[in-house]
Amino acid sequence: xxxxxxxxxxxxxxxxxxxxxxxxxxxxxxxxxxxxxxxxxxxxxxxxxxxxxxxxxxxxxxxxxxxxxxxxxxxxxxxxxxxxxxxxxxxxxxxxxxxxxxxxxxxxxxxxxxxxxxxxxxxxxxxxxxxxxxxxxxxxxxxxxxxxxxxxxxxxxxxxxxxxxxxxxxxxxxxxxxxxxxxxxxxxxxxxxxxxxxxxxxxxxxxxxxxxxxxxxxxxxxxxxxxxxxxxxxxxxxxxxxxxxxxxxxxxxxxxxxxxxxxxxxxxxxxxxxxxxxxxxxxxxxxxxxxxxxxxxxxxxxxxxxxxxxxxxxxxxxxxxxxxxxxxxxxxx
Ligand code: DAH
Numbered sequence: 239x240x241x242x243x244x245x246x247x248x249x250x251x252x253x254x255x256x257x258x259x260x261x262x263x264x265x266x267x268x269x270x271x272x273x274x275x276x277x278x279x280x281x282x283x284x285x286x287x288x289x290x291x292x293x294x295x296x297x298x299x300x301x302x303x304x305x306x307x308x309x310x311x312x313x314x315x316x317x318x319x320x321x322x323x324x325x326x327x328x329x330x331x332x333x334x335x336x337x338x339x340x341x342x343x344x345x346x347x348x349x350x351x352x353x354x355x356x357x358x359x360x361x362x363x364x365x366x367x368x369x370x371x372x373x374x375x376x377x378x379x380x381x382x383x384x385x386x387x388x389x390x391x392x393x394x395x396x397x398x399x400x401x402x403x404x405x406x407x408x409x410x411x412x413x414x415x416x417x418x419x420x421x422x423x424x425x426x427x428x429x430x431x432x433x434x435x436x437x438x439x440x441x442x443x444x445x446x447x448x449x450x451x452x453x454x455x456x457x458x459x460x461x462x463x464x465x466x467x468x469x470x471x472x473x474x475x476x477x478x479x480x481x482x483x484x485x486x487x488x489x490x491x492x493x494x495x496x497x498x499x500x501x502x503x504x505x506x507x508x509x510x511x512x513x514x515x516x517x518x519x520x521x522x523x524x525x526x527x528x529x530x531x532x533x534x535x536x537x538x539x540x541x542x543x544x545x546x547x548x549x550x551x552x553x554x555x556x557x558x559x560x561x562x563x564x565x566x567x568x569x570x571x
Pocket of ligand 1: 413414415416456457494496497515516517518539540541542
């Protein structure tokens with residue numbers, strides 16, 4: 239066959255293979271097949287050139303160079319094309335500016351709890367956690383709440399029938415974070431200074447200020463000489479740090495089985511007062527239940543509703559907003 243024709247055939251075959259190659263691996267395969275240094279088909283063309291007579295050589299040499307350049311150029315062009323983003327393949331023009339990404343934010347209650355931990359942490363309280371599924375010992379008995387206390391009415395609590403069958407004893411969704419007081423005291427020795435933040439559950443009728451699930455911050459301080467004055471100072475400092483100096487708190491005498499004396503705590507709100515939780519000096523029966531000697535140690539405890547603080551701070555009128563998952567509400571914080 240005419241060597242010039244063989245050169246032309248080589249070029250045509252190489253260009254066809256390159257334009258059929260749709261990815262870089264296929265282009266590389268074509269490069270090796272045609273231009274490969276060791277066994278590429280271009281070697282045959284070189285051999286032809288070697289065998290050519292002196293008269294043939296100038297024309298053949300020129301053709302060889304021309305063919306090699308053409309195939310090399312086509313190879314490079316194909317390589318570049320495939321390296322470019324495939325706008326036409328996906329229909330997306332990635333050179334256009336993208337849609338603006340809207341960043342999410344922390345839920346207002348999460349923000350409140352983070353700030354609570356921060357403020358109370360500066361007063362030396364560390365954070366403890368407890369389970370949301372509780373037994374009656376931690377939710378009631380160790381807290382000096384006897385079996386006939388109205389708070390233990392099954393209709394006032396979420397008892398779990400199946401969990402009960404597994405554990406042997408009654409199990410309920412905790413109705414208060416005071417459970418964590420017991421769990422901490424069972425495991426540690428005084429002095430103790432902890433808070434615990436988390437969810438509690440009660441079958442309350444849901445309205446603007448009540449929910450069947452809400453959050454509490456429990457506090458506990460145990461030492462050799464803890465006083466009610468320290469309790470009041472801690473709560474006043476805490477409330478004014480979170481809500482501002484114009485907030486006043488007041489104590490009203492009250493009753494809780496796990497504190498003696500007990501108080502209810504209110505904060506000023508507009509012309510009136512809003513209850514924010516309970517507090518008191520830890521009842522000797524509670525100290526005994528966890529193996530502490532009431533003659534040796536004393537302590538204070540408090541429990542706050544976290545939603546109420548957040549509502550006052552941000553002027554939120556309805557507690558249901560927190561759980562409706564409405565972005566128009568959530569994006570304001
Ligand atoms: N556990 C109480 C409740 O959920 C609140 C409370 C009152 C907690 C007095 C305390 C306390 O630690 O001392 O209603």
